[in-house]
Amino acid sequence: xxxxxxxxxxxxxxxxxxxxxxxxxxxxxxxxxxxxxxxxxxxxxxxxxxxxxxxxxxxxxxxxxxxxxxxxxxxxxxxxxxxxxxxxxxxxxxxxxxxxxxxxxxxxxxxxxxxxxxxxxxxxxxxxxxxxxxxxxxxxxxxxxxxxxxxxxxxxxxxxxxxxxxxxxxxxxxxxxxxxxxxxxxxxxxxxxxxxxxxxxxxxxxxxxxxxxxxxxxxxxxxxxxxxxxxxxxxxxxxxxxxxxxxxxxxxxxxxxxxxxxxxxxxxxxxxxxxxxxxxxxxxxxxxxxxxxxxxxxxxxxxxxxxxxxxxxxxxxxxxxxxxxxxxxxxxxxxxxxxxxxxxxxxxxxxxxxxxxxxxxxxxxxxxxxxxxxxxxxxxxxxxxxxxxxxxxxxxxxxxxxxxxxxxxxxxxxxxxxxxxxxxxxxxxxxxxxxxxxxxxxxxxxxxxxxxxxxxxxxxxxxxxxxxxxxxxxxxxxxxxxxxxxxxxxxxxxxxxxxxxxxxxxxxx
Numbered sequence: 001x002x003x004x005x006x007x008x009x010x011x012x013x014x015x016x017x018x019x020x021x022x023x024x025x026x027x028x029x030x031x032x033x034x035x036x037x038x039x040x041x042x043x044x045x046x047x048x049x050x051x052x053x054x055x056x057x058x059x060x061x062x063x064x065x066x067x068x069x070x071x072x073x074x075x076x077x078x079x080x081x082x083x084x085x086x087x088x089x090x091x092x093x094x095x096x097x098x099x100x101x102x103x104x105x106x107x108x109x110x111x112x113x114x115x116x117x118x119x120x121x122x123x124x125x126x127x128x129x130x131x132x133x134x135x136x137x138x139x140x141x142x143x144x145x146x147x148x149x150x151x152x153x154x155x156x157x158x159x160x161x162x163x164x165x166x167x168x169x170x171x172x173x174x175x176x177x178x179x180x181x182x183x184x185x186x187x188x189x190x191x192x193x194x195x196x197x198x199x200x201x202x203x204x205x206x207x208x209x210x211x212x213x214x215x216x217x218x219x220x221x222x223x224x225x226x227x228x229x230x231x232x233x234x235x236x237x238x239x240x241x242x243x244x245x246x247x248x249x250x251x252x253x254x255x256x257x258x259x260x261x262x263x264x265x266x267x268x269x270x271x272x273x274x275x276x277x278x279x280x281x282x283x284x285x286x287x288x289x290x291x292x293x294x295x296x297x298x299x300x301x302x303x304x305x306x307x308x309x310x311x312x313x314x315x316x317x318x319x320x321x322x323x324x325x326x327x328x329x330x331x332x333x334x335x336x337x338x339x340x341x342x343x344x345x346x347x348x349x350x351x352x353x354x355x356x357x358x359x360x361x362x363x364x365x366x367x368x369x370x371x372x373x374x375x376x377x378x379x380x381x382x383x384x385x386x387x388x389x390x391x392x393x394x395x396x397x398x399x400x401x402x403x404x405x406x407x408x409x410x411x412x413x414x415x416x417x418x419x420x421x422x423x424x425x426x427x428x429x430x431x432x433x434x435x436x437x438x439x440x441x442x443x444x445x446x447x448x449x450x451x452x453x454x455x456x457x458x459x460x461x462x463x464x465x466x467x468x469x470x471x472x473x474x475x476x477x478x479x480x481x482x483x484x485x486x487x488x489x490x491x492x493x494x495x496x497x498x499x500x501x502x503x504x505x506x507x508x509x
Contacts, residue, residue, distance in 0.1 A: 079309025091299025099496025193270030259369025267414025335383025336363025378427025
């Protein structure tokens with residue numbers, strides 16, 4: 001064992017030494033701080049009298065992070081952590097049968113931890129650095145392997161990532177941590193579709209493959225760009241900066257906090273996993289009611305709470321745009337709770353607590369791509385629209401598909417994400433109260449291609465992500481099946497995964 005530990009340490013050290021000198025781009029890079037920078041000595045002026053006659057041009061100091069922005073982003077990161085552990089774990093856990101409660105908590109807890117580690121080793125680098133060659137629009141490079149270059153111990157310097165304003169940097173490690181929580185919760189969402197019948201080992205294998213070949217490329221395609229500081233002039237300079245961005249970013253696709261990257265990506269992958277696993281034993285013949293709606297309601301409430309970090313934190317600054325995203329998240333979710341509940345009341349005769357909780361999640365999902373891209377009118381429409389749409393997704397559409405998406409990951413996350421992504425293209429329009437699209441050279445919200453044009457761009461982005469994640473998920477689950485097998489035995493499934501796979505019980509009576 002000692003021999004293996006020493007070998008792994010040597011490999012890690014070699015990788016760090018290979019990439020440490022390199023400098024890469026985060027989502028929106030800014031100038032790094034240089035503590036050892038100093039103006040030229042005054043003695044040089046005496047050697048050149050003509051130069052001394054002219055006023056010495058003082059070097060402009062490098063921009064420094066705003067402490068309020070840093071504090072807000074650290075808080076937002078913690079809020080997104082709360083969305084997974086414990087919020088998503090409790091929301092999902094309450095929906096399964098008692099005998100499988102701990103297996104769900106274990107999947108969320110361990111998958112979240114696994115992805116944070118993989119993100120720090122190679123995930124961040126592949127998602128948020130500039131790629132090379134023909135792969136550049138699809139995936140980043142390896143400049144930030146093991147987070148090399150983000151901190152220099154010898155000088156105490158931290159690398160900087162930009163925000164959405166020029167000369168407004170953020171310590172890159174803060175941005176790394178924030179985006180790590182997005183990657184981790186996205187991977188956890190998938191397994192709501194496959195609960196109560198998937199092997200724990202298959203979960204870990206499949207998610208490692210899917211994270212590497214679906215989440216990272218999609219995140220790069222949608223969110224990676226050079227940032228506003230690269231847009232110093234119109235024309236060729238601006239075009240060159242745009243050409244380095246991810247593919248969907250170049251197209252002008254709008255996704256404020258993850259409608260495509262998080263929800264469509266995970267929702268479609270979950271459905272693929274459910275199809276490959278097959279239905280739970282006894283589905284439709286035996287009772288499979290949620291064992292604790294109380295726990296699910298607590299989880300939904302914590303999701304709503306943590307989602308403010310998810311959406312408002314995506315402003316990357318503590319400013320008015322964060323306030324807009326915060327209010328849109330607040331409002332759209334409340335609207336979705338009402339629209340789902342009243343629709344269910346009319347259709348089924350009674351409004352349910354499970355329906356209200358599901359409506360809240362649907363509202364949160366739909367407003368995610370729109371949070372900072374629409375105005376208050378857009379939040380009203382998106383919230384009220386997504387409730388009945390997702391209610392149909394978990395009832396009518398689910399019957400049409402005839403697959404066991406156990407906790408309705410596709411019906412809520414994929415359908416809600418598609419709804420939000422498309423409506424973002426509509427309500428971003430200034431004529432409908434939206435902020436429009438910013439011209440990064442002038443920093444003025446003066447560009448908007450038109451509702452139909454933007455809607456087409458959004459639809460293309462949705463289609464690309466839908467197909468991409470479906471193909472990768474199919475391959476990932478198939479590989480896991482070949483290595484360890486996907487599904488537990490019938491005996492293990494009937495007994496419950498808590499005891500058969502984890503040797504524990506959630507409750508002792």
